[in-house]
Amino acid sequence: MVPHGDPTRNTIEELSQLLSPGDVVIDGGNSHFADDQRHAELLTRVGVHYLDCGVSGGVWGAERGYGLMVGGAADVVERCLAIFDALRPPGERADGFVHAGGVGAGHYAKMVHNGIEYGLMQAYGEGYELLQASPVVEDVAGCLRAWTQGTVVRSWLLELLVEALHQTPNLAGISDYATDSGEGRWALIEGIQQAVPMPVLAAALHARFASRQEVSPALQAVAALRDQFGGHGTGPSPAR
Amino acid sequence: MVPHGDPTRNTIEELSQLLSPGDVVIDGGNSHFADDQRHAELLTRVGVHYLDCGVSGGVWGAERGYGLMVGGAADVVERCLAIFDALRPPGERADGFVHAGGVGAGHYAKMVHNGIEYGLMQAYGEGYELLQASPVVEDVAGCLRAWTQGTVVRSWLLELLVEALHQTPNLAGISDYATDSGEGRWALIEGIQQAVPMPVLAAALHARFASRQEVSPALQAVAALRDQFGGHGTGPSPAR
Amino acid sequence: MVPHGDPTRNTIEELSQLLSPGDVVIDGGNSHFADDQRHAELLTRVGVHYLDCGVSGGVWGAERGYGLMVGGAADVVERCLAIFDALRPPGERADGFVHAGGVGAGHYAKMVHNGIEYGLMQAYGEGYELLQASPVVEDVAGCLRAWTQGTVVRSWLLELLVEALHQTPNLAGISDYATDSGEGRWALIEGIQQAVPMPVLAAALHARFASRQEVSPALQAVAALRDQFGGHGTGPSPAR
Amino acid sequence: MVPHGDPTRNTIEELSQLLSPGDVVIDGGNSHFADDQRHAELLTRVGVHYLDCGVSGGVWGAERGYGLMVGGAADVVERCLAIFDALRPPGERADGFVHAGGVGAGHYAKMVHNGIEYGLMQAYGEGYELLQASPVVEDVAGCLRAWTQGTVVRSWLLELLVEALHQTPNLAGISDYATDSGEGRWALIEGIQQAVPMPVLAAALHARFASRQEVSPALQAVAALRDQFGGHGTGPSPAR
Numbered sequence: 001m002v003p004h005g006d007p008t009r010n011t012i013e014e015l016s017q018l019l020s021p022g023d024v025v026i027d028g029g030n031s032h033f034a035d036d037q038r039h040a041e042l043l044t045r046v047g048v049h050y051l052d053c054g055v056s057g058g059v060w061g062a063e064r065g066y067g068l069m070v071g072g073a074a075d076v077v078e079r080c081l082a083i084f085d086a087l088r089p090p091g092e093r094a095d096g097f098v099h100a101g102g103v104g105a106g107h108y109a110k111m112v113h114n115g116i117e118y119g120l121m122q123a124y125g126e127g128y129e130l131l132q133a134s135p136v137v138e139d140v141a142g143c144l145r146a147w148t149q150g151t152v153v154r155s156w157l158l159e160l161l162v163e164a165l166h167q168t169p170n171l172a173g174i175s176d177y178a179t180d181s182g183e184g185r186w187a188l189i190e191g192i193q194q195a196v197p198m199p200v201l202a203a204a205l206h207a208r209f210a211s212r213q214e215v216s217p218a219l220q221a222v223a224a225l226r227d228q229f230g231g232h233g234t235g236p237s238p239a240r
Numbered sequence: 241m242v243p244h245g246d247p248t249r250n251t252i253e254e255l256s257q258l259l260s261p262g263d264v265v266i267d268g269g270n271s272h273f274a275d276d277q278r279h280a281e282l283l284t285r286v287g288v289h290y291l292d293c294g295v296s297g298g299v300w301g302a303e304r305g306y307g308l309m310v311g312g313a314a315d316v317v318e319r320c321l322a323i324f325d326a327l328r329p330p331g332e333r334a335d336g337f338v339h340a341g342g343v344g345a346g347h348y349a350k351m352v353h354n355g356i357e358y359g360l361m362q363a364y365g366e367g368y369e370l371l372q373a374s375p376v377v378e379d380v381a382g383c384l385r386a387w388t389q390g391t392v393v394r395s396w397l398l399e400l401l402v403e404a405l406h407q408t409p410n411l412a413g414i415s416d417y418a419t420d421s422g423e424g425r426w427a428l429i430e431g432i433q434q435a436v437p438m439p440v441l442a443a444a445l446h447a448r449f450a451s452r453q454e455v456s457p458a459l460q461a462v463a464a465l466r467d468q469f470g471g472h473g474t475g476p477s478p479a480r
Numbered sequence: 481m482v483p484h485g486d487p488t489r490n491t492i493e494e495l496s497q498l499l500s501p502g503d504v505v506i507d508g509g510n511s512h513f514a515d516d517q518r519h520a521e522l523l524t525r526v527g528v529h530y531l532d533c534g535v536s537g538g539v540w541g542a543e544r545g546y547g548l549m550v551g552g553a554a555d556v557v558e559r560c561l562a563i564f565d566a567l568r569p570p571g572e573r574a575d576g577f578v579h580a581g582g583v584g585a586g587h588y589a590k591m592v593h594n595g596i597e598y599g600l601m602q603a604y605g606e607g608y609e610l611l612q613a614s615p616v617v618e619d620v621a622g623c624l625r626a627w628t629q630g631t632v633v634r635s636w637l638l639e640l641l642v643e644a645l646h647q648t649p650n651l652a653g654i655s656d657y658a659t660d661s662g663e664g665r666w667a668l669i670e671g672i673q674q675a676v677p678m679p680v681l682a683a684a685l686h687a688r689f690a691s692r693q694e695v696s697p698a699l700q701a702v703a704a705l706r707d708q709f710g711g712h713g714t715g716p717s718p719a720r
Numbered sequence: 721m722v723p724h725g726d727p728t729r730n731t732i733e734e735l736s737q738l739l740s741p742g743d744v745v746i747d748g749g750n751s752h753f754a755d756d757q758r759h760a761e762l763l764t765r766v767g768v769h770y771l772d773c774g775v776s777g778g779v780w781g782a783e784r785g786y787g788l789m790v791g792g793a794a795d796v797v798e799r800c801l802a803i804f805d806a807l808r809p810p811g812e813r814a815d816g817f818v819h820a821g822g823v824g825a826g827h828y829a830k831m832v833h834n835g836i837e838y839g840l841m842q843a844y845g846e847g848y849e850l851l852q853a854s855p856v857v858e859d860v861a862g863c864l865r866a867w868t869q870g871t872v873v874r875s876w877l878l879e880l881l882v883e884a885l886h887q888t889p890n891l892a893g894i895s896d897y898a899t900d901s902g903e904g905r906w907a908l909i910e911g912i913q914q915a916v917p918m919p920v921l922a923a924a925l926h927a928r929f930a931s932r933q934e935v936s937p938a939l940q941a942v943a944a945l946r947d948q949f950g951g952h953g954t955g956p957s958p959a960r
Contacts, residue, residue: 123359
């Protein structure tokens with residue numbers, strides 16, 4: 001598990017000179033699936049096997065087990081099953097592990113997983129904000145908590161949001177600056193290249209981009225246009 | 241639990257003539273929160289109490305308990321707790337029940353819950369579609385199943401999607417005509433009125449609207465424009 | 481032309497007591513089309529005719545003529561044509577005037593016009609921002625100006641943006657706080673009620689809402705969630 | 721002007737062997753701006769100059785002149801001005817021509833231009849559709865035509881839409897299958913890579929993708945989920 005891009009590439013190149021034929025390299029980081037093809041080719045030339053493994057679970061995985069998505073040759077996956085079984089959640093293997101396909105399929109699946117994650121998080125965020133804005137709801141945190149059992153929207157992310165609100169009532173002082181680690185971008189770009197409509201992922205990703213802007217040139221243009229045709233005036237906002 | 245709108249209103253009016261002071265009416269249907277105000281006023285005039293109760297859980301609630309969000313006066317909610325306790329999921333009360341606020345707060349919370357639901361479902365749908373379109377992933381259903389334990393995107397809806405794919409591999413023959421019961425619309429309209437940005441809910445709702453169109457006049461206009469300036473031509477689509 | 485809502489309603493009520501049968505009231509403001517029905521009924525009871533007239537053109541209309549969209553009975557529209565001809569742009573009547581339909585149709589058309597306007601402005605804004613962010617484009621204002629003749633994206637709004645950039649290079653100091661006068665909201669709400677997919681209008685409107693927030697609770701929730709599962713940390717943003 | 725990708729690349733390679741030092745190659749097609757760097761390097765090695773020129777105007781350009789956006793070295797641009805002046809619209813040079821920056825800037829600007837175009841077209845399309853759906857507007861085409869003079873939304877694209885509706889009332893029989901030539905995708909991908917929020921472009925592009933699907937797997941998943949939790953049923957749509 002090495003940061004994707006150059007660090008992973010350099011590590012693979014180094015390993016290609018150190019390992020012996022029949023050895024296996026498992027990239028458990030967040031490489032782009034196109035890199036996997038290159039890394040596998042590089043290692044194959046020296047007889048080393050390659051698996052790509054998407055890993056989900058965050059800081060909680062150490063305790064509960066990690067969801068694993070693996071790409072590569074079936075016999076190599078088979079050979080490494082004991083490793084995957086040790087890392088994945090207990091219970092049926094298929095509930096926390098998949099051999100998704102050939103080289104790259106593991107990281108592809110992880111990329112899609114993360115793309116979904118963006119949409120889920122933004123959906124909960126929007127609902128939380130609408131509750132906050134409600135003229136009638138008084139117990140916002142209580143509503144979210146009441147959804148954790150029995151309801152259609154129950155999920156682990158919802159439980160985490162309930163926990164966050166318990167730790168920091170009203171999320172007071174928490175910045176709305178939302179970074180992104182890159183996999184959501186890859187998922188949207190891949191969607192574009194496959195002509196898959198992903199309006200929810202796009203909306204969620206763009207909301208994060210916007211959250212990080214000190215000033216939005218696009219909205220400056222909108223405000224300037226309103227002034228041009230309507231004489232609405234522009235100037236420092238009252239709020240920011 | 242009566243369909244919202246006229247059926248609920250008529251029932252409330254009828255009950256207002258049959259019930260005695262001190263009685264309690266609980267609207268467990270999906271009324272709009274603005275209707276709750278009117279219904280409560282109507283009943284209050286004859287001394288009857290009113291609670292609005294959003295109920296989530298679908299057809300599974302009978303077995304596992306329903307998530308409940310209640311609006312109304314605290315003493316009336318208190319008086320009815322035994323009813324809510326009998327319906328909600330077992331375990332801590334606050335994990336499946338909330339007294340969200342005054343009259344209307346229960347249905348408001350349910351409306352927001354459903355708005356979130358739209359975003360979650362579309363997020364999973366988009367991810368499923370990207371996996372389907374992937375040039376490297378071979379076991380799409382296996383990926384979704386592998387996410388049900390340990391991963392960040394695990395949820396009840398994900399489990400239902402896994403079950404749907406188990407029952408109907410590749411969702412073959414399932415129509416992509418996605419109806420909406422109205423609460424997502426209310427949530428988005430309320431968001432507009434409160435100036436809450438809800439791009440994910442909007443995207444999810446619009447995707448459903450589009451799914452139900454035989455022909456999209458907007459896209460006809462786009463196609464006609466492309467032909468006007470580019471001579472790209474128009475005509476019957478190859479596919480539909 | 482009176483501000484919509486109570487001011488218009490009060491004026492109509494007052495006029496209904498002052499005018500004589502056969503008189504005509506023209507609401508040239510931005511009333512909601514549903515109000516038109518009520519206003520027309522109120523005036524009809526005293527024999528006064530009612531036309532609703534959407535007016536576009538902003539501060540430039542005085543010079544160039546206003547685009548006019550009128551709703552009401554054909555014979556009343558006919559009777560008032562001289563007024564409309566005096567206000568509309570010179571040239572063919574149909575290029576700057578329409579009798580759109582019965583009562584309310586004029587304001588409905590104006591509402592749609594404004595909904596389109598939101599999308600157009602945001603589209604130009606996004607393009608302007610991408611040019612600004614470009615690693616290769618050096619003359620952003622020059623690009624926009626070069627589009628004003630001959631290109632597919634030429635329009636009056638584009639000319640206004642070129643003018644704004646001429647007056648305020650880089651829009652330096654112009655706030656990105658973009659207000660909305662309400663018609664975009666009505667258009668989106670009407671779209672929801674008619675089940676018309678309007679993803680571009682929704683995106684444009686939500687971008688304005690977001691531009692006015694000091695803090696986004698939704699993005700606070702997203703940031704809090706990232707910290708919960710990934711230990712990514714939260715805190716004051718570096719930029720805002 | 722050669723189709724982008726391999727045809728352009730092959731042509732550049734061929735020219736690099738035929739031309740003499742000091743000659744100039746102008747790529748007036750729709751190449752990706754990253755290709756421009758490679759093409760310029762290839763030609764520079766043999767002393768040949770390279771300009772990239774984005775061209776807008778469609779089939780109408782021959783008559784009215786083309787909007788031109790050029791990238792490359794200033795002295796080379798200067799040398800070719802007579803060519804650009806012959807192609808651009810009459811009037812001031814800066815209203816239909818820009819030297820946008822170094823190599824690639826011309827195609828970058830054209831890419832952004834096309835990205836804007838997607839948003840504009842979808843905005844008009846949505847407005848057209850809402851007028852069509854209106855319960856009060858009777859003369860939809862008349863409304864659009866009345867916007868061509870004096871209004872805030874007047875533009876060349878609007879005039880083309882009016883013309884299309886004149887040629888084909890109600891756009892009857894025109895397919896809603898909207899293709900894309902690729903530059904909108906590039907613009908959105910570039911926006912993602914520059915972290916520029918482009919929700920309107922994304923919405924417009926995704927609407928086109930969706931218009932071309934016979935079946936939407938994402939919406940099949942949504943429909944399947946609704947059936948799973950709500951027993952709403954699935955099946956062939958009534959309409960499609």
